[in-house]
Amino acid sequence: MEAQPQTDPEQYFQRYRALIPDWDSFLDCLQRPLPTTLWAHPERQGVDGVAGLFDELGFRAEALDWADNALRLHADAPAGAHWGFMAGLFQIQEEIAMLPAQLIAAQPGERVLDLCAAPGNKTAQLSLAMANQGTVYANDVRRERLGALRQTIKRLGLRNVVTTVQPAEEYPLGAGPFDAVLVDAPCSGEGTWRKGGAAPKLPSEGARREGLMRRQQRMLERGLGVARVGGRVVYATCTLSPDENEAVIDAVLRRWGEQVRVRPVRHQLNGLKISDPITHWRGERFHAGVQDCLRLWPHDNDTGGFFAAVIDKTGGNSPRPDWLDRPEREPPERLGAILQRFGLDEAAVGQAELLAPTSRYAHLAPPELIPSRRPVADAMGLPAVGVQANPDKPTTALALSLGAAATDNVLDVPAQEARAFLDREPRRIEPERSGISPGYVIIRHRGVPLGVARLYQGGALESLYPGRWSRASGRRGL
Template sequence: MCVPEEVPDRFAPLRRYEQIIPRFSDFLAYMAKPLPRTARVNTLKASVEEVLASLEERGIEFEPLGWYEHGLKLLNVEKPGNLLEYFLGLIHPQEEVSMIPPLLMELQPSELVLDLCAAPGSKATQIAQLMDNTGHVVANDVSSTRVRLLRDNYERLGVLNMSVTTYDGRRFPPVCEFDKVLVDAPCSCEGVIRKDYGVLRQLGPGLYRRMHKLQRALLLRAVRLVRPGGLVVYSTCTFAPEENELVVDYVLKRVEGLEVLPVELPGLRHEPGLTEWDGRELHPDLALCARFYPHLNDTGGLFVAVLRRVS
């Protein structure tokens, strides 16, 4: 695929990934394209069939996401948040790869689930939806401003099984053991560049180091909050190994009794996690993690790891 002349200069900070991202020229070309607009159908308020019929009746064009029955690609909508279906809580604008982590949590009715970095609530409300408003979801976020957005979203979407806390996730109190924990960690956000090219201006070694320190503390807390046999899903929307495999590697080397599970999601292409970066050998099981690059499925970027606490 031919890359426009301005792409190499605009995306210079991403050149560090040229040796780890397959078909790197295609990757750069997709990074220069607008991100498709996608949304999740909220089955807490209506069936998929009812929502699709409403959209069709009003002339809104869409394509179902082939890999996820509740996902839609909106084709002729500039701002999904302006749709009547949004205000009624029938849909929630959500980037396609953002829908992946909750689907890997093996959620069961009546479980106790923690979303450690939950605001503004796309994944937390998806968790509640997948549990059909049963069990209990603790949606935690340290930012009081972002928590207001979280509350707005769960009220609009009809979530009934959620409570909100505002702890620093690194020091979330160990008052109980959770069946499942999601750590959708703050990150350098390289995977959302297709929505915000301003992200490129902030990238650099200092940011990667700061994020790595925060992320490893969050993941360390998460694996200590989950019950034996429970799952921790760790995800970021960045490509930086410092924020992805190096974080998981750090925790695996310091906490016994953790198992890396393979990421299996039929219908979406991904690359395996890295087992080496910058001359450093990493835990071999990190190959079971998944890297979702924009040019593989025409999405944003995502890294995800699934850990089971076996003891």
């Protein structure tokens, strides 16, 4: 019989009592709110700029020693309600969830697969670690969860992401070979107790649990299958269950033998306390390679609970690529006309090119982004130019990406006008005095781009801030 969900951690976690070092601090930690943690977009205001925004509000930000560009704030810090969030200055992410992308250490130009990607926090870390070069395949089986990923792509200006919808365990081998694969597996979520103060999403015992474990193993094996020989695969979960963690790694090490190796990485993570993995469970002793897995109890670092392993593919075969041709490009003038209006030159987009539109938008992508035949890409690159408007419309995503360097047709507005813009309120300006000509205008607040407006003859200024973002953003602390 399946266990009923429970809300008493002491009762629920009894099953692991013998495994958990310092049981009282563990329980004590589960009762405390999680600190707010976030990382700063490395190419926008940087970590000091973001820390300054919170300092102004009376919240001291503490830099995380072990994670790039990351800050810890008091649990009450209004990070999600800050206008800087919608401007893509930072991304909110639980501290320990930052670990897998850090372990992958993705490099510019690599091909990386994020097999279970929605809502996309780790995809975003990977994409920016690669400086928007190379390709990140961001996959999730649930199409409806890709909406959040798409918004992350736009807010943070990610150009090198291809989204796909496919069961991870059946991901087509021909999409590979990948240099690195992240398997951030769906799990029972026992480590996220502090977020909801409630029982895990899935039962902890029984047939459904067995099915989940088998699926996790198949996903990890598919991750290894699509990786190149010499590539790396990171397996991660936010659960405490040995069945979904060490037992999955154990099964894979036994099946793949000399073709895989768990890489020792603890020494690279100064500032993060890492506990020993479980080596015996249900009367069985795990494969010796399991010793190099990373287990993180909530009270180790005042976070959620987490598990991760870096697995090197040391032998076997690399899959044969089955890729399409390079996607068709638009002539450079199309983007050039938009850049010119804002006083930007082509260097502003670096190596990126505008792809021929496949929908209402033309997307900006790095030249090395080449989709595979299967799975068919759901979308690729950054929606940059609205091609159904006349003239072509720069998207909010493009404005957030490039608007800080714009010199022409930019309006820097104080808080009250910024709020009106985000609320899509029309207003009037005097074009002669502002030096702005009719057409598209980038709206900035304190030098930070917020989006695009359109100025008409006579001075009417229409906010083109997306309605959906506006509803989501509320007042954003302005």
